[in-house]
Amino acid sequence: MGYLEIEDISKRYGDRTVLNHVSLSLKPAEFVSLLGPSGCGKTTLLRLIAGFETPDAGKLMLLSQDLAAIPAAQRNLGMVFQAYSLFPNMTALDNVRFGLRIRKLGSKEQILRAKDMLALVGLADHMHKFPSQMSGGQQQRVALARALAIRPALLLLDEPLSALDAKVRVQLRDEIRNIQREAGVATVFVTHDQDEALSISDRVAVMHDGAIAQIGNAASVYGAPEDIFVARFIGISTELEGTVAGNNTVEINGIAVPAPQAKGLPMGAAVRILIRPESVKLSPANTMSNSALAGHVTGETFLGATTQLKIALPKGDTLIATLPTIEAAKFPPMTPVGATWAPEASHLFHIDGRRVAIS
Amino acid sequence: MNLGKKLFLALTALYFTIPLVATSLFSLWEGGNRYGFSGYISLFHQDELWTSLSLSFELAIETVFASLVLLVPAIFWMHLRSPRLKALFDVISALPFVVPPIVLIAGMSALYTGPDWLISTPHYLVIPYVVMALPYTYRTLDVGLAALDLKTLSEAAQSLGAGWWALIFRVVLPNLTTALIGATLLCIAITMGEFTFANILLFKTFAVFIAQIGQSNPTEAAALTLLSFLITWIAMMGVLLTGRGRAEIGGTR
Numbered sequence: 001m002g003y004l005e006i007e008d009i010s011k012r013y014g015d016r017t018v019l020n021h022v023s024l025s026l027k028p029a030e031f032v033s034l035l036g037p038s039g040c041g042k043t044t045l046l047r048l049i050a051g052f053e054t055p056d057a058g059k060l061m062l063l064s065q066d067l068a069a070i071p072a073a074q075r076n077l078g079m080v081f082q083a084y085s086l087f088p089n090m091t092a093l094d095n096v097r098f099g100l101r102i103r104k105l106g107s108k109e110q111i112l113r114a115k116d117m118l119a120l121v122g123l124a125d126h127m128h129k130f131p132s133q134m135s136g137g138q139q140q141r142v143a144l145a146r147a148l149a150i151r152p153a154l155l156l157l158d159e160p161l162s163a164l165d166a167k168v169r170v171q172l173r174d175e176i177r178n179i180q181r182e183a184g185v186a187t188v189f190v191t192h193d194q195d196e197a198l199s200i201s202d203r204v205a206v207m208h209d210g211a212i213a214q215i216g217n218a219a220s221v222y223g224a225p226e227d228i229f230v231a232r233f234i235g236i237s238t239e240l241e242g243t244v245a246g247n248n249t250v251e252i253n254g255i256a257v258p259a260p261q262a263k264g265l266p267m268g269a270a271v272r273i274l275i276r277p278e279s280v281k282l283s284p285a286n287t288m289s290n291s292a293l294a295g296h297v298t299g300e301t302f303l304g305a306t307t308q309l310k311i312a313l314p315k316g317d318t319l320i321a322t323l324p325t326i327e328a329a330k331f332p333p334m335t336p337v338g339a340t341w342a343p344e345a346s347h348l349f350h351i352d353g354r355r356v357a358i359s
Numbered sequence: 360m361n362l363g364k365k366l367f368l369a370l371t372a373l374y375f376t377i378p379l380v381a382t383s384l385f386s387l388w389e390g391g392n393r394y395g396f397s398g399y400i401s402l403f404h405q406d407e408l409w410t411s412l413s414l415s416f417e418l419a420i421e422t423v424f425a426s427l428v429l430l431v432p433a434i435f436w437m438h439l440r441s442p443r444l445k446a447l448f449d450v451i452s453a454l455p456f457v458v459p460p461i462v463l464i465a466g467m468s469a470l471y472t473g474p475d476w477l478i479s480t481p482h483y484l485v486i487p488y489v490v491m492a493l494p495y496t497y498r499t500l501d502v503g504l505a506a507l508d509l510k511t512l513s514e515a516a517q518s519l520g521a522g523w524w525a526l527i528f529r530v531v532l533p534n535l536t537t538a539l540i541g542a543t544l545l546c547i548a549i550t551m552g553e554f555t556f557a558n559i560l561l562f563k564t565f566a567v568f569i570a571q572i573g574q575s576n577p578t579e580a581a582a583l584t585l586l587s588f589l590i591t592w593i594a595m596m597g598v599l600l601t602g603r604g605r606a607e608i609g610g611t612r
Contacts, residue, residue, distance in 0.1 A: 099519035
């Protein structure tokens with residue numbers, strides 16, 4: 001049994017199903033992100049764990065203890081909110097002490113622990129400041145220190161970075177991860193930002209329409225999407241339609257492209273092929289192979305070390321390719337090119353969105 | 360500032376100051392060409408001044424207490440759990456503006472029956488006073504609570520282990536001090552100057568005493584009017600000063 005067990009949880013608001021039989025298990029000290037577009041149910045799931053909402057069906061177990069009968073205030077979970085949630089009438093130190101006061105710790109112990117926590121988040125020099133005297137990033141750090149000070153059984157982070165500007169966001173997300181590792185506390189992190197989720201999580205649960213579409217480490221969620229929603233939501237890719245033209249071949253726009261995943265599918269079956277931009281290889285049109293898709297470069301976006309090229313294919317499709325900038329310089333706009341990819345680098349889906357099982 | 364604006368400001372200032380200056384001059388008049396403080400001296404030697412003043416003050420304190428005990432939990436709950444009721448609360452709180460005091464008092468004398476310790480004493484006045492102060496107290500508290508992100512703060516407090524008691528006394532009320540002081544001072548200002556209810560129900564409050572003196576001794580009435588202005592001003596000044604200090608609650612920089 002896991003540290004936190006979410007078993008078959010469902011939640012409805014009126015006739016709208018927000019969570020549909022969700023199950024998830026956390027190991028001790030694990031960092032799991034709930035990632036999905038708005039309305040996918042990720043925040044509701046977090047609020048159920050916190051005890052601010054009650055599930056209609058299913059079970060929540062923390063350390064083999066059923067949470068159903070335990071009110072939010074007694075669950076001993078630390079939570080950081082999206083909105084600034086520091087108590088405006090208290091200094092940073094008093095905010096961090098708040099949970100310890102409630103627990104009636106000795107006042108020396110309270111201050112010692114609160115100071116330790118503020119030092120952990122790098123705000124030891126700001127402990128006498130009021131929230132209105134601190135930046136958004138500092139406030140969220142204090143909120144993190146406050147949540148950790150009570151030595152929670154579980155840390156819940158509800159989009160804590162989304163109100164911050166981009167630079168602070170990246171810096172603070174790495175800090176959150178380091179602090180979480182140091183504190184060794186199991187953490188559920190809700191976000192709609194895939195960079196955040198992929199960069200700091202042990203595992204990412206991609207949520208869609210009230211269910212977990214896929215859960216796994218960042219590499220598997222990105223590299224082996226289990227359905228077309230995950231493939232479209234995580235990272236960028238080009239989606240092309242084709243038909244099965246043989247055991248290891250798919251035909252796209254009349255070109256037979258090698259695709260070992262198509263093995264065993266009936267001839268003529270409609271499929272979708274997704275290709276990540278970094279898998280695409282380009283060659284000049286005059287040296288291209290038979291299995292290459294012909295097109296021409298229509299646009300380029302300079303990204304520093306790499307450059308993203310857009311390639312217009314016949315029938316109106318646009319293929320996105322990311323190449324090292326030096327390489328991309330060989331293909332200025334309007335250059336006719338041939339595009340190929342390693343056969344195993346493409347992802348093949350049935351027309352209904354399921355991943356084609358590799359047989 | 361051009362001449363037109365200056366002239367306008369000067370006229371406005373005169374409009375407000377002339378009656379005050381005239382009243383204070385009149386309060387010092389001792390007949391003929393003589394001016395002095397005899398009006399004030401005889402006024403301060405009247406026991407009725409002090410009894411009516413202390414009665415009004417007592418009623419003011421009771422009104423403050425009743426208003427806050429009634430409104431703080433109600434508005435707190437409305438913000439936290441039933442924001443949809445806000446429209447209803449807004450309408451109810453504006454009713455005292457629409458219903459004239461004379462109608463209210465007719466209703467009160469016709470409908471309200473109750474124990475003697477309440478009905479036959481001036482404390483009965485606290486009921487209409489709470490109603491009359493409602494538009495001001497409600498709005499002040501409503502604005503104060505709306506400025507706090509009550510849902511997030513209460514969830515944060517709960518996640519840290521706080522129950523309702525700790526939430527209200529350690530988080531909500533301390534962040535509401537400006538609004539509480541504002542509501543209190545507005546209550547005091549309104550109660551100290553209220554005339555209609557007390558006069559019709561035959562209780563001698565401060566305002567009723569002013570009116571009576573005015574019929575028999577006009578210079579003392581003028582002195583008394585200035586005194587009552589002063590009390591109201593002090594209360595208003597208190598509202599302004601406390602409102603200014605911590606206008607920045609909860610924001611970011």
